[in-house]
Amino acid sequence: MDIRNHDLKEDIREYWSKRSRTFDLAFGHRIPPGSELDAWAAAVRDAIGAAPQKVLELACGTGEVTKVLLSLGHEVTALDFSEAMLDVARAKHAGNERVRFILADAERTMEPHETYDAVICRHLVWTLTEPEQALADWFRVLKPGGRLLVFDGDWAKLTPVGKLASLAVRVLERFIGQDPHYDGAMSERHADIMKRLPFGDGLTVERLVPLVEEAGFKDIRLPTRGAIVKAQRRKAELRNRLRTLFYRRFILVASRPDPLRTGAFADKTVQ
Structure with a gap:
């Protein structure tokens, strides 16, 4: 075992465990009922289909996704590295x-081969210590024709608009105080x-797509996050509306090839 990698993973576990009790209070993590839940549900339906499926959710955290x-009626196996997060979920x-x-x-x-119709994660990929290993494992547990759905972003660099929004938040917080849960x-x-x-140093689709392809996935597409962002902003205070501008976020969908079927979304790929 690489001890340095082991130490990093333990640091990651400890970090998320300490945040477990207040994690849902941080803007962008909780998915409230109503338009925001509906927007997330629509994104999942678009990615993996409407029929109930057997889903592996990675890094489930407090159980919001x-x-x-x-x-949506799916049968879910939800895993996490933090027992404290799992307690909340x-x-x-x-x-x-x-x-x-x-x-x-x-x-x-450690899940069985070719077990799941879909593998789904939110804000996990940027934390991977061995991304190639992880993608290979997710490919392995998917059934032929199964789909990978990733919600993530580049949390290392503010967008040009995000830099202005960040400055505006800092000015605003001089008057209203800092958010202890962000x-x-x-x-x-x-x-x-x-x-x-x-x-x-930043997770981008330009870096991720080649790794997904190398793992064997096909029919890669990048759906818009527009409906989710619109729903998040609808009831948010000014500070949190500004925060939705900070980073470049994305959705990635990919399929494990099924030699007996053609890709249902072939006309929507980015290849």
């Missing part, structure tokens, strides 16, 4: 028989972890 998946979905929560490493899930609440720890990650 789990909530979206369950609302289990309490949130107690009694729901269509979800199974497990403590596991998203880079090496990601910057543990900014020094966060920054230390980021600089040690493969994507610590």
Whole structure:
């Protein structure tokens, strides 16, 4: 075992565990009922189809994307590296028989071969210590024809508009005070972890797509996040509306080829 990598993973686990109790209070993490939940549900339906499926959710955190998946009727195995995060998720979905929560490493899930119709993650890929290994494992657990759905972004660099929005937030907070629950609440720890990650200098679709292709995925497409962003802004205060401009975010959908079928979304790929 690479001890340096082991230490990094333990630092990542500790960071997210410490944030578990207040994580849903940070803007952009909770998915409230109404238009925002509907927008997330529509994005999932567009990516993997409307029929109930067997889904592996990676890095489920407090179970917010789990909530979206369950609302669509899917059977969900939700895993996370942090027991503290899983405690929150289990309490949130107690009694729901269509979800199974497990403590596991998203880079090496240990799930059986060709088990799932879809593998889904939100804000996970940027934290991977071994992205090639992780993508190979996700390909392995998907059934032929199964789909990978990634929600993520470049959290290392502000967009040009984001730089102006960040300045506006700093000015605004001189009058209303800082938000103790935003990601910057543990900014020094966060920054230390980021600089040690493969994507610590920024996760972009330009970097990710070749890795997804090398893992064997096909029919890669990049749906718009417009409806989700619009829903997030609808009820947000000014500070949080500005935060939606900070970073370049994206959705990526890809398929494990099925030799017996043609790609349902072939006409929408980016290849």
